[in-house]
Amino acid sequence: MSRDVLVRATDETMDHFLYRDGQLHAEDVPIARIAAEVGTPFYCYSTATLTRHFKLFDAALAGMDHLVCFAMKSLSNVAVLKLLGDLGAGMDVVSGGEYARARAAGIPGDRIVFSGVGKTREEMRHALEHGIRQFNVESEPEIDLLNRVATELGTVAPIAIRVNPDVDAATHEKIATGRKQDKFGIPIDRAREVYAHAASCEGLRVVGIDVHIGSQLTALAPFEAAYGKIAELTRTLRDDGHEISRLDLGGGLGIPYSRGNDIPPQPAEYGELIRRTVGDLGCEIEIEPGRLISGNAGILVASVLYLKKGYDRDFVILDAAMNDLIRPAMYGAHHDLVPIEEPAPGTEAEPHDIVGPVCESGDTFAKARPVPPLRPDDLVAFRSAGAYAAVMSSEYNSRPLVPEVLVSGDQFAVIRRRPTFDEMIARDIVPEWL
Numbered sequence: 549m550s551r552d553v554l555v556r557a558t559d560e561t562m563d564h565f566l567y568r569d570g571q572l573h574a575e576d577v578p579i580a581r582i583a584a585e586v587g588t589p590f591y592c593y594s595t596a597t598l599t600r601h602f603k604l605f606d607a608a609l610a611g612m613d614h615l616v617c618f619a620m621k622s623l624s625n626v627a628v629l630k631l632l633g634d635l636g637a638g639m640d641v642v643s644g645g646e647y648a649r650a651r652a653a654g655i656p657g658d659r660i661v662f663s664g665v666g667k668t669r670e671e672m673r674h675a676l677e678h679g680i681r682q683f684n685v686e687s688e689p690e691i692d693l694l695n696r697v698a699t700e701l702g703t704v705a706p707i708a709i710r711v712n713p714d715v716d717a718a719t720h721e722k723i724a725t726g727r728k729q730d731k732f733g734i735p736i737d738r739a740r741e742v743y744a745h746a747a748s749c750e751g752l753r754v755v756g757i758d759v760h761i762g763s764q765l766t767a768l769a770p771f772e773a774a775y776g777k778i779a780e781l782t783r784t785l786r787d788d789g790h791e792i793s794r795l796d797l798g799g800g801l802g803i804p805y806s807r808g809n810d811i812p813p814q815p816a817e818y819g820e821l822i823r824r825t826v827g828d829l830g831c832e833i834e835i836e837p838g839r840l841i842s843g844n845a846g847i848l849v850a851s852v853l854y855l856k857k858g859y860d861r862d863f864v865i866l867d868a869a870m871n872d873l874i875r876p877a878m879y880g881a882h883h884d885l886v887p888i889e890e891p892a893p894g895t896e897a898e899p900h901d902i903v904g905p906v907c908e909s910g911d912t913f914a915k916a917r918p919v920p921p922l923r924p925d926d927l928v929a930f931r932s933a934g935a936y937a938a939v940m941s942s943e944y945n946s947r948p949l950v951p952e953v954l955v956s957g958d959q960f961a962v963i964r965r966r967p968t969f970d971e972m973i974a975r976d977i978v979p980e981w982l
């Protein structure tokens with residue numbers, strides 16, 4: 549196997565994790581230098597990639613009144629949020645915790661949209677008291693509860709109603725959200741009735757329509773189908789007397805997780821599609837990209853612990869595990885694995901199962917993955933580990949959450965440090981009566 553199957557080409561549209569003088573760098577910083585200081589495993593993010601990806605979306609909607617709300621569930625470190633917020637990003641939050649993080653990062657309330665099927669009364673109240681651009685409401689009971697909470701506070705909650713357009717995003721089963729059997733939104737054919745009800749609520753002000761059909765979409769056709777339905781609905785609701793001034797078109801644009809696969813559509817093409825489908829309605833456009841901004845802006849760096857000969861295969865045992873990066877176990881996801889030291893030209897790659905130390909066979913990052921010869925203590929990196937990666941990590945097997953590092957040019961900083969065992973244990977409380 550030739551080495552360029554192991555190593556991503558110098559493709560500026562992807563990321564800023566490239567080999568220089570035979571060493572993988574994050575921008576201008578050698579990964580090995582960070583590893584020596586921070587220890588492994590750790591996540592490493594690139595400000596240049598985050599910035600570039602945000603600006604691609606912002607530029608794609610240029611000329612239209614718009615706000616790019618980063619779906620912070622994909623990567624919610626406060627330093628990353630501040631970076632994007634300083635560029636003008638809004639935030640799409642899905643919990644009170646995310647709302648608090650966004651505010652801690654200095655994002656003003658009028659740039660925060662609150663999504664999610666299960667908002668609690670406390671989450672609604674807190675956001676109303678501290679500032680919110682809009683709630684994307686997903687059901688009639690939620691409409692009624694938000695109306696009550698806003699009325700009690702003597703305020704009016706701006707809302708968009710999330711409609712389920714019954715469009716198949718043709719993505720992984722667990723992240724398709726716009727089919728009629730999915731739990732999200734209200735059925736589009738009931739929209740008029742539900743909008744009429746919302747408009748009659750004194751504590752609510754209808755400002756728009758919201759839609760989000762899924763994640764990791766690799767084609768534009770499902771967006772086109774959904775946004776076409778939204779354009780039609782906008783006209784219908786306006787005819788019914790509703791002021792529809794905003795369209796929140798959700799997120800979902802996919803990223804290339806491995807070389808050689810089809811490259812998903814670019815933000816510019818997506819922007820053109822938005823212009824074509826809803827551009828003539830005079831609405832302010834909101835989009836909620838997560839993965840495309842953060843996915844290829846991060847890597848997970850790990851050390852090789854052991855090479856083990858198995859019954860019918862060879863294993864590479866790493867110090868990172870499924871608790872640190874669960875996407876392979878949870879979605880069968882592929883993450884490219886690259887050595888930090890660039891393999892010499894012509895190096896043979898042999899298939900290995902890449903596994904972690906957790907006591908489950910599910911703790912497998914890749915099966916029969918061709919890798920160049922590795923030795924204990926060698927450093928490796930999983931690519932495309934910026935989105936739905938650190939945010940999904942846990943302390944399973946009492947493995948402390950791994951640190952996060954942010955690189956900018958030739959500088960780097962730890963933006964979440966590794967907790968000590970004592971800090972991890974201190975959260976547990978042994979009752980007096982034990």
Ligand SMILES: *Cc1c(COP(=O)(O)O)cnc(C)c1O
Nearest residue numbers: 619763764799800836837838839
């Ligand atoms: C997850 C989610 C997004 C972001 O999806 P990506 O695929 O990461 O772009 C946007 N909006 C809502 C409502 C979501 O649930």
